[in-house]
Amino acid sequence: MDQFRPRPANSTPLTPLTFLDRCATVYGDCPSIIYGHTTYTWKQTRQRCLQLASSISNLGIKKQQVVSVIAPNIPAMYELYFAIPFAGAIINSINTRLDARTVSVILTHSESKLIFIDYQSLPIVLDALSMFSPNTQKPMLVLITDDGCPTTSVGFGTTYESMVEKGDPGFNWIRPESEWDPITLNYTSGTTSSPKGVVHCHRGMFLIAVDSLIEWSVPKQPVYLWTLPMFHANGWSYTWGTAAVGAVNICLRKFDADVIYDSINKHGVTHMCGAPVVLNMLSNTPEVKRLKNPVKIMTAGAPPPAAVLARAESIGFIISHGYGLTETGGLVVTCAWKGEWDRLQGTERARLKARQGVRTVGFMDVDVVDPESGVSVTRDGLSIGEVVLRGGCVMLGYFKDPEGTAKSMRENGWFYTGDVAVMHPDEYIEIKDRSKDxxxxxxxxxxxxxxxxxxxxxxxxxxxxxxxxxxxxxxxxxxxxxxxxxxxxxxxxxxxxxxxxxxxxxxxxxxxxxxxxxxxxxxxxxxxxxxxxxxxxxxxxxxxxxxx
Amino acid sequence: MDQFRPRPANSTPLTPLTFLDRCATVYGDCPSIIYGHTTYTWKQTRQRCLQLASSISNLGIKKQQVVSVIAPNIPAMYELYFAIPFAGAIINSINTRLDARTVSVILTHSESKLIFIDYQSLPIVLDALSMFSPNTQKPMLVLITDDGCPTTSVGFGTTYESMVEKGDPGFNWIRPESEWDPITLNYTSGTTSSPKGVVHCHRGMFLIAVDSLIEWSVPKQPVYLWTLPMFHANGWSYTWGTAAVGAVNICLRKFDADVIYDSINKHGVTHMCGAPVVLNMLSNTPEVKRLKNPVKIMTAGAPPPAAVLARAESIGFIISHGYGLTETGGLVVTCAWKGEWDRLQGTERARLKARQGVRTVGFMDVDVVDPESGVSVTRDGLSIGEVVLRGGCVMLGYFKDPEGTAKSMRENGWFYTGDVAVMHPDEYIEIKDRSKDxxxxxxxxxxxxxxxxxxxxxxxxxxxxxxxxxxxxxxxxxxxxxxxxxxxxxxxxxxxxxxxxxxxxxxxxxxxxxxxxxxxxxxxxxxxxxxxxxxxxxxxxxxxxxxx
CATH class of the missing domain: 3.30.300.30 (ANL, C-terminal domain)
Incomplete structure (x- = not known):
């Protein structure tokens, strides 16, 4: 066989950013985002993202510099998932519920050049900036205003909307030179107190976005309710994925069970994602009626208790359960459902569905191994080991942490998750704990x-x-x-x-x-x-x- | 930003072969293939493919050597799409309707080491081998027998089933070292008289398989009728794609309209692919009743006449129309349907659907350009130019033809298709002809x-x-x-x-x-x-x- 090498025509870098261009062509006049009284079409969303990207460039942002955003699931947040990388920069979305000290650590560590700030997060960010050491350069600030924004914020220099307005509508977005170029920087938050900067590349985010659509059998033009924060592992890649299928993105600043049920009824929501706490919220609501049309929920982030699963399903939610980490950019293990399980009793079904499952179609490998020897544990549902992964959406590494990167992405070809699981005889894995839990x-x-x-x-x-x-x-x-x-x-x-x-x-x-x-x-x-x-x-x- | 490089955990070569392992885990007891009175489960299919791969290795076949198959859409043909690359070899499927001289040219040019021969193609292959020059090494022969196989063939050395039986059930299939390693060699046939050997790599076939599932919104466990020959661009990648979603593959040795309608009724077919001639066949059948359940047909290969589209839809077929070449391994342009078009009259709808459309979600770019200057034609639906493409599933190149490869995969980053088209103002392309037509x-x-x-x-x-x-x-x-x-x-x-x-x-x-x-x-x-x-x-x- 001849030695063939990649050529420009077949090695154009894979990137999820191309989804938006195609979506504007195919679904241009269909709604892209609904947020309260605001509705955009896909043509408008693409146009706004291009103009915003042009304004970001005009501020002097260079390729592969970090641009941050701290905001809830509002339209600006969605747009920035395209606009920031359109400008060649890396998007760093920051959890809105962090304290000022942690935000300060993130902004310093990431060397962020520019930060988009939802007005509600302004006090935290200003506090965070006041903690910068005098010699550290501060990022430029852009305020995201909103209907609910108090007029006192008006005096604040550049606003998000003014950047959209001033941008060049003919801006050519900057394609990555390599599909291995970084596109996101996410600081892991939460279960441990020391955040790490997870860097993902264009190729990885293309692969997880595409894989997540197949895995969940997402049809064309679904109605997607944003109950999962986009700053959580980039909304498990559905930030880009919804553009691939021309979805309607229902944005929410904040939500409770009533808000979710209202959205389902008003917009005909078909899909949503969330941690089990969302399921819990939905199923613990008194006087909840059975849904008119089934709504698909993808849940992950913690093993959902069987009782909660059973209750939510009785209301009419079709629940899929999966597993992923910030380091995989989305779900890479899901509890792929077998038709034969439909015949089982409620609790037995819930017990099976509470398992994390098998690797997704587009992911390459998952195993449960003895962390010392690397040997696979017995597939008996009892022997405990560490979950290890490999596939195209595993992160590039931890930012400025070659040691941490090498420790988790080992020479033997596996990414070590730190999660403890068993493998059942049917090859479905079940997470038992974080190692330290x-x-x-x-x-x-x-x-x-x-x-x-x-x-x-x-x-x-x-x-x-x-x-x-x-x-x-x-x-x-x-x-x-x-x-x-x-x-x-x-x-x-x-x-x-x-x-x-x-x-x-x-x-x-x-x-x-x-x-x-x-x-x-x-x-x-x-x-x-x-x-x-x-x-x-x-x-x-x-x-x-x-x-x- | 640190310079990150690919590591083993995130750069495991992409390959569609992993679909089968996962499918056997998730859908192990579900039917994989139905062919007359024969039914296999996915567990059996995986087991058979592993044993077959082991026997192929035992015959001395080395990595990246070519192994051929000449057969219609029978179970063996489907299995070989995994078994041959499982052994590290390259699958070369040969059109069963070629003449002996062309088969001889293909076997010689490909340096095929082994050929699996459906009993009906045996005379042609023996003829072809007799045309070999005395110094050219002939491939080893394996006969694929069948219920309908005449007993006179029994004396023929190795048979397909004996290879399956003798194989090692614990065989570890050989993973590609690089995702750019070749997996298929397809000789283009048909509209020109000089076949060219199109080589595709594992990465390309992974990408087109995944893309084709999203594009057509293929759900889990569809019932797929094999009306498109697998030897035609590897069944537009659905050979591997059906394993990704745990489909039932309905195999057919040959078919006409009656056979197709019988299969639809008997097996509850949900999906099928085919050239417009298949649509024509289905819609020209007298006394055809409206289908009980809609059947999705993906058609491509030639622009379907509007009248044929309209007739087939009136019977209950849901027709999608796309465009691809052997060089792209499947469809990379499809006529993505807009909801607003449903309101149009039948002929107007058919006129729109007869257009090839826009690039698929996972493909990177399509344009219509002046072949000399490379400048895009005006998007007016009138200006004629050549279709150019780029994306991950564009072939590695033509086998032993660096000149032909360089001519079609140009330095400017585009693959030149030789097809002539216009681009409409809505950015949908419509093929007008092959350049030479x-x-x-x-x-x-x-x-x-x-x-x-x-x-x-x-x-x-x-x-x-x-x-x-x-x-x-x-x-x-x-x-x-x-x-x-x-x-x-x-x-x-x-x-x-x-x-x-x-x-x-x-x-x-x-x-x-x-x-x-x-x-x-x-x-x-x-x-x-x-x-x-x-x-x-x-x-x-x-x-x-x-x-x-």
Whole structure:
């Protein structure tokens, strides 16, 4: 066979940015974004993104410089996912619920040159900037205003809309030179306290966007409700993916169950994504009626308790469950559903669906291995190991952290996730915990998630999280933090909860401590912040003479 | 921004072969292939492919050697699309309707080491081998037998099934070292008489397979009827694509309208592909009832006449129309449908759908340019230029033909298709002809396809093809070859056909010669062989004193 080499005609860099051009051609007059009383068409969205990209360039932003945005799921946020990389820059979207110190760390570490700020985040950003050391260059600021924006912000220099207006409508967006060029920089937030800068490239984001559409069988022109923050792993790549299929993007500044049900009824929502906390919110609403048309929800981010899955499905949500990390830019493992499972009982079905599943069609490999030896664990649903991944959407690496990059992306060809799982005999994986969330009690490794799933079946429990508490005898024992449903506060005791678990779990897995909280500490994406709870458990000191 | 480089965890070569492993995990007990009384499950299909790959290796086949197959759409053909590349080899599927001389040219040129032969093609292959020069090494032969196979073939050494049986069930299939490694070698057949060896790589076939699923919104577990020969551009990549979604592949040795309608009813077919000749076949069947459930057909390979489209849709087929070449491994331009077009009248809708359309989601670029200057033509639906393409599924090149490769894959980054088209103001392209099919009459470039589309609207016309005939005055004039519908032979005259066209076309486009044929010469994929007709027109000699 001849030695063929890539040529320009077949090696044009893969990038998800081309989706928008095509979408404006095919679905130009169809709605792209609906936000309150504002509606744009795909032609308008493309035009606005080009003009914005031109204005970003005119501010002196160079290729591969970082441009930040801190905003909720508003139209500007969606547009910036195209406009910033259209200008050749790297988009760094920042979680709106971070504190000023963390925002300051991110802006400094990323060397961000420009930041788009939703008016509600302005105080945090100004605080963050005040913490910069005197010699550190500050980013330029652009304010994103809105109908609800107080007039006091009007005096603020450049605004988002003025940049859109002043931009060149004939701007030629800047294509990546290589498909390995960076396109996003996401700081992981939440379950640990030290954020890391995850860098993804154009190729990776093209692949995950395309894969996520196939995996979920997303049809043309779906109605997509933005209940997943775009700043969370770029909305699992649906920021670009919705442009590939000409979707209607329903944007929301903030939401609760009522807002979601209203949107579903008003706009005919067909698809939405969210952490299990969103499912929980939807299924715990009193007086909720069965949906007229089924709505597909993709959930991930934490293993959804079986009881919550079952309740949401009874309302009419069709729930798919998957797994991914900021480092994979979206879901790379999903619980691909088998027709034969439809015949099973509700709880059995929910138990199967609570598993993370198998690699997606476009992803190359997933395994559960002994982290020391790299050997695959036995596929028995019991042997615990670390989830390892490989495929085109695994990140380029951690920004300015070659050591962290090398540690997770090993020479043996695998990305080590730090998540602990089992592989079932049918080759579906089930996450048991983050490595650091595993509780080691009397030499037994026990999964906090399993204990939580039992707590969730208790009729009074709203949310539950289990962490290790030091124990003088056993080393560690499970400590449960629980919030109760409305009206149940004071009506259930610590002892009752422990007894409830005792009937359903082996002795060593039964929580030896139960703490009732009004609300559990969460990240903006609905993940319970176990590191906060772990701190609380630490302050309690070691438990004495707990019984197994 | 740090300089990140690809690492093993994110640069695992893209390949469509991984689809089968995943499919066997998720849809293991579901039917993969149905062929007469034979049914396989996906677990069985994967197992058979691994065993076959092991036997191919055991025959001494090395990485990147060519292994051929000549067979219709039978289960073995489908399996070989995984088994041959599983062994690290390159699959070369050969059109079953070629003559012995061409097969001999292909086997020699490809240096094929092994050929799998459907029993019906055995005489042709033996003939072809007898034409080998004495010093040329012949490939090893393996016979594919079948229920219908005559017992006289039994004496023939190795059979396909014995290779499956003897193979190692634990064989580890050979992953490509690079995603740019070749996976297929397809000789273009048909409209020209000199076949060229188109080489595709793993990356390209992964990308087109994934793109074709999104483009057609293919759901999970469709029922796919194999009316498109797999040897035609690897079944437009659906050979691998059906494994990505766990489809049921309905295989057929041969088919006519009755067989297709029977399969639709018996198996609940949801999807099929085919040249317009298949549509024609389905819509010209007398007494055809409206389909109970709609069946999606993807058609390409030649611009479908508007009248045929309209008829097939009235029966209940949902027709999508696209464009691709063997050199792109599948469809890279499709007539993406706009909801607003549903409101239009039948003929107007058919006129729009007869256009090839816009680039697919996963493809990077398409344009219509002046072939000399490379400048884009005006987007007015009138200015004619050459279709140029770029994207990840454009071939590696032509085998042993660096000159031909360089000529079509130019330094300016485009692949030149040799197809002539216009671009409409809405950016949808419409193919007007192969470059060589354009007729130049009195200095006017005229599209034979446009003349044909008028001929197809004549109630007596079954099929029509127009080529250039030399003309003493005008240089060239259109010459129409026409076959008539059953019962219409002898009932329509050459003069009537000319008059019919005169009412609907400008004078210079009206055929000056009309030849009635019982049947038009076609390739196995239903494309009319214009080069044969051009030869016939040549033999007629130049036309004298034709009137415009």
């Amino acid at each position: 595993v509780i080691i009690s009397g030499g037994e490794n026990l999964s906090s998630v399993e204990v939580e799933s039992i707590l969730y079946t208790h009729p009074a429990v709203n949310e539950a999280a289990v962490v290790a508490r030091a124990d003088e005898f056993w080393g560690e024992t499970p400590c449960a933090f629980v919030s109760l449903k409305a009206g149940m506060v004071g009506k259930v005791t610590e002892k009752e909860v422990v007894e409830y678990c005792r009937g359903k779990l082996p002795g060593y897995m039964v929580p030896k401590t139960v703490v009732f909280k009004e609300e559990l500490p969460k990240t903006s994406t609905g993940k319970i912040q176990k590191f906060v709870l772990r701190e609380m458990a630490k302050k309690m000191g070691p438990l004495r003479k707990s019984r197994m | 354009v007729i130049i009459s009195g200095g006017e470039n005229l599209s034979s396809v446009e003349v044909e589309s008028i001929l197809y609207t004549h109630p007596a016309v079954n099929e029509a093809a127009v080529v250039a005939r030399a003309d003493e005055f005008w240089g060239e004039t259109p010459c129409a070859f026409v076959s008539l519908k059953a019962g219409m032979v002898g009932k329509v005259t050459e003069k009537e056909v000319v008059e019919y066209c005169r009412g609907k076309l400008p004078g210079y486009m009206v055929p000056k010669t009309v030849v009635f044929k019982e049947e038009l010469p076609k390739t196995s994929t239903g494309k009319i062989q214009k080069f044969v007709l051009r030869e016939m027109a040549k033999k007629m000699g130049p036309l004298r004193k034709s009137r415009m």
